[in-house]
Each structure stands twice: as C-alpha cells, then as structure tokens.
Amino acid sequence: QAQLVESGGGLVQPGGSLRLSCAGSGITLDYYTIGWFRQAPGKEREAVSCISSSDDSTVYADSVKGRFTISRDNAKNTVYLQMNSLKPEDTAVYYCAADYSFIVQAMCAHTDYSLTDYWGEGTLVTVSS
Secondary structure (H helix, E strand, O other), rough: OEEEHHHHHHOOOOOOEEEEEEEEOOOOHHHEEEEEEEEEOOOOOEEEEEEEEOOOEEEEEOOOOOOOEEEEEHHHHHHEEEEEOHHHHOOOOEEEEEEEOOOOOHHOOOOHHHHOOEEEEOOEEEEHH
C-alpha cells in the first residue's frame, strides 16, 4: 500500500533551522508532483511549497520565500523541505502530499484536498523560545 511518511519535525528556537523529509513507500515520488502543506491550530491548511515531477520547478508561499527550500532525492525516494530562519508563526503540523495529475502551480493553489492522491500523517514543528 502506498504511503508517505514525514519526519524531521520538532522544537526549535526562532531563527533556527529544521529539515523535513517525506519518504515514499510503495510509491515512486519521482512520478508525482509533491507539496508541503501546513496547518496551525485553529487555522486552515495552507500550501507551503510544491515541486514538479517533470522539471523540478518549484512554487513557494510568499510567507516562506527566501527561507524554505524544497528538493528531491530520487535515489532515496524522498522529498525534503529545508526550513531556515524559522519564526513562531511557522509553528504547525506539516504534511506532505503527492499527486500524479496536478501541475506544480495547481498543486499549491488548490484547496480541495480530497482531490490529492496521497497524504502523509504529518509532523509537528514548534518554533518557540
């Protein structure tokens, strides 16, 4: 059965860094558009960053541009989210998602998450001093 497994979350001080990983099991991530999303307490889920399956083009939310970087390692069947200069407002559960059909712009723009092929269980990131 295909699944996505996130890891790398934790507690970090403001200004610190974390690297989240999204590993595919029973699914070859290279064939899928991958997105990182987050949901803070009491807030809607939102797109953070997405990466294309075809040319590795990327999309970032304005709130994370210049601080977060999404990347793939196809040999490890893993997608990463490097998060630098973390702020308290980055605190959220971070989810990765995979879709075979969405182009990268649509992956990060759509909000009907039931349309997305696969979701991970999420990993908690807490930014606090």
